[in-house]
Amino acid sequence: MAAPLDADALRRTLGPPSGPWASIDVVTSTGSTNADLLARATGPDAAPDRTVLVAEHQDAGRGRRDRVWEDRAGEGLTFSVLLRPREIAPERWGWAPLLAGLALVGAVGEVSSVPAALKWPNDLLLGAEPAAKGAGILAEVGGGDGGDRALVIGMGVNVATPAADLPAGATSLVAEGVDPGRDVVLVAVLRALADLDRRWRDAHGDVVAAGIVDDYRARCATLGREVAVTLPGDRRLEGRAVDVDRDGRLAVRAPDGDTTVVSAGDVVHVRPAAR
Structure with a gap:
């Protein structure tokens, strides 16, 4: 089994005072990191904007349309982020999962030479044609209608799963011939997502003005x-x-x-x- 994620190193690299994320927690196991952060969207102990929750293993992970996302401890990355983009009208929040997809593509390009692209709207495709799915994304909205409203974006990334253990149509970085390490991949994804989130907020959700829609089109293999x-x-x-x-x-x-x-x-x- 691979070494566990180094929570302290992640906080030093990405957390306060100089990092872009306000809170980073790593747990051994949970049902769903998305469900956990949605439960913390409101209340006296509500999670702050830019909270990250990572699980070494989750046994109730979900993808789009309630599909099951399976993972084995030490082989993949399963994590969620909670954002409170008050600068952006909620009707523009639909871009959140596409931003996450862009972050995944950018991170893969940073840590490896594996070809990476997006299948609309946000499936990460890895490898040469015919490319296979290397990650999935689920975005949900929680909290109230006012300032407590929050976006929760969950990601499951196949990092070290051997090719023989992957279902048909799926792949992993290891199956594509590289093993950068889960910590390295997680840091790259969270940095890329924080940068995209900043650009998105600075433009008040206008993805054209932020240049995000052009970035997406350039990386979308569906077009x-x-x-x-x-x-x-x-x-x-x-x-x-x-x-x-x-x-x-x-x-x-x-x-x-x-x-x-x-x-x-x-x-x-x-x-x-x-x-």
Whole structure:
């Protein structure tokens, strides 16, 4: 089993007084780091803005659409952050999981040479084509309607899981031939996310002014591809992914030329992007 995460070193590197995160805790095991931080969004002991909770293992982790996220202690990273971006209108908070995806891509590029990109909206793809999923993200809103309102973003990253132990369609950094260490990856992700969060807040949520939407488009492997999108209600949309707009929505152009903009759905890459 890999060495446990060094909580004290993480706090020295990323916490007060000079780091970007206000609070960093590492626990041995929990049900869900997202659920734990959502429970701390309000009340007398409410978590401060920019709180990080990391678990060596969680047994009730969830992904989008309530899918189960499985992990084994010492092999991956499972953590959540709580943000209170009061500078940004809540209707713009939908960009939060896309920011987290950008942070993951940036972190992988910093600590390794493994190709990394995003499948809309926020699945981390690792490796050469056909790339496989290396991480998942779930963003939720908790707290009240006023100043207590909080964003909680959970991430599960496959770092050291051997290829033989991964489900079909998944990969890890170790499976891609690199092992930078979980502490190194976590520091890189949290630094990248803190920087994106700062840019987002400085622009009051305007991702165009902040340059974030352009960064996302440049790293989104979905754009330019023929895709099949399963929409809520099990409706299906097929066509070419042509844009991600300022609201984080995916524009898909059907063969007849009609363009549909979708805000939620499961995407399958049917064919590579046109060159």
